[in-house]
Amino acid sequence: MFYQGLPALYYDAFFCELDEAELLFYKQMIASVPSPGLEIACGTGRLLLSLLEAGLSVEGFDSSPEMLAQCKIKAEKASIKPILYEQAMQELSLPKRYGCIFSALGSFQQLAHFDDAYAALKHFYEHLLPGGKLAIYLYLPWYNAPEFGQWHEQEPIALQDGKTLLVTEKALHDPIEQQLFMTYRYQLKENGKIIATEEKDMVIRWYSRHEFQLMLASVGFKDIKVYNGYDDNGPSDVMIFVAGKIPRAEQWLFDPKNKNMVDELKEAFKQKVDRSIDLSGFE
Numbered sequence: 001m002f003y004q005g006l007p008a009l010y011y012d013a014f015f016c017e018l019d020e021a022e023l024l025f026y027k028q029m030i031a032s033v034p035s036p037g038l039e040i041a042c043g044t045g046r047l048l049l050s051l052l053e054a055g056l057s058v059e060g061f062d063s064s065p066e067m068l069a070q071c072k073i074k075a076e077k078a079s080i081k082p083i084l085y086e087q088a089m090q091e092l093s094l095p096k097r098y099g100c101i102f103s104a105l106g107s108f109q110q111l112a113h114f115d116d117a118y119a120a121l122k123h124f125y126e127h128l129l130p131g132g133k134l135a136i137y138l139y140l141p142w143y144n145a146p147e148f149g150q151w152h153e154q155e156p157i158a159l160q161d162g163k164t165l166l167v168t169e170k171a172l173h174d175p176i177e178q179q180l181f182m183t184y185r186y187q188l189k190e191n192g193k194i195i196a197t198e199e200k201d202m203v204i205r206w207y208s209r210h211e212f213q214l215m216l217a218s219v220g221f222k223d224i225k226v227y228n229g230y231d232d233n234g235p236s237d238v239m240i241f242v243a244g245k246i247p248r249a250e251q252w253l254f255d256p257k258n259k260n261m262v263d264e265l266k267e268a269f270k271q272k273v274d275r276s277i278d279l280s281g282f283e
C-alpha cells in the first residue's frame with residue numbers, strides 16, 4: 001500500500017494544496033442535494049475538513065488507517081469532529097445513504113483494476129439517495145508525468161518540523177491496460193543527514209471520457225455531465241464526471257420495456273383529467 005509511512009505522514013506537504021475553485025465546486029455540489037455528503041478516499045481531510053469548516057454536512061472514508069490518523073490529528077487541532085470510516089471503495093458498505101458522493105484529486109484512479117473500479121461504482125450507486133449525485137474527478141496521469149523510465153528529482157520540501165523531504169520519482173506505463181506505474185523514493189533529511197528512506201509503488205488507472213460515461217450509464221447513472229476542470233473552461237487534462245441517481249419511480253417511467261403500459265396510463269389519465277391541464281410534456 002502506498003499511503004503509509006512517509007507518504008502518509010507528509011501527504012499534505014507533498015501533494016497539492018486546496019484551491020478556492022476546488023472548494024467552491026464541491027461546496028456547490030453538496031449544497032444542491034440533500035445531506036449528508038460522503039467523500040470517497042478522503043485521506044488526510046485536505047478537502048473534507050474545509051467543507052466541514054464551511055458548515056456542510058459531510059462524512060468521509062479511506063482505506064488507509066495512517067491517512068485517517070492524520071485527518072483526525074488535524075481535525076482535533078481545528079476542533080472539528082469528522083465522521084470517518086476505514087473502508088475500501090471496492091467493498092464499500094456503510095449504514096447510511098447520501099445525497100452526494102464525491103472523489104477528489106483522482107483518488108478513484110487508485111483502483112488499478114477495472115473490476116474493482118466497476119464494483120466501486122456500483123457501491124456508490126447503492127449508497128446514494130434517490131435524486132443524489134456522484135462526482136468523480138479523473139485526470140490523465142501521464143500528461144505531467146516525468147519522462148518514462150527516468151528517475152526525476154522533485155524540489156526539496158522544507159517541512160514544518162525543520163526536516164527536509166526529498167522525493168524522487170520514476171514513471172512507466174501500460175497504454176493497453178491504461179495504467180501508470182509510479183515509483184516514489186522518499187528521503188527524510190535532518191541536519192544534512194538522510195535519517196529515513198522509503199520506496200513505494202503506486203498504480204494509477206486512467207479513463208477516456210466515453211469509456212467512463214458508458215461505465216456510469218451501465219451502473220444505472222443518468223444525466224451524466226463532464227466538466228473540463230472546476231471552471232469547465234475549455235480542454236483540460238482533468239474531467240469531473242457528475243452523474244445522477246434518478247428516483248426509482250421515474251426510472252420505471254423511462255424504461256423502454258414499460259413503454260406500452262406507460263402509454264396506456266397516459267391515455268387513461270388524459271381522458272380523466274381536466275382538459276385545461278397542459279399534457280404536452282407527456283406526449
Ligand SMILES: C[S@@+](CC[C@H](N)C(=O)[O-])C[C@H]1O[C@@H](n2cnc3c(N)ncnc32)[C@H](O)[C@@H]1O
Nearest residue numbers: 003041042043046062063064088089104105110
Ligand atoms: C491522492 S490521495 C487523495 C486524498 C484526498 N481525496 C485528497 O483530495 O486530498 C488518494 C487517497 O486514496 C486512498 N485510497 C487508495 N486506494 C483506496 C481504496 N481502494 N479505497 C479507499 N481509499 C483508497 C488513499 O489511502 C489516499 O488517502
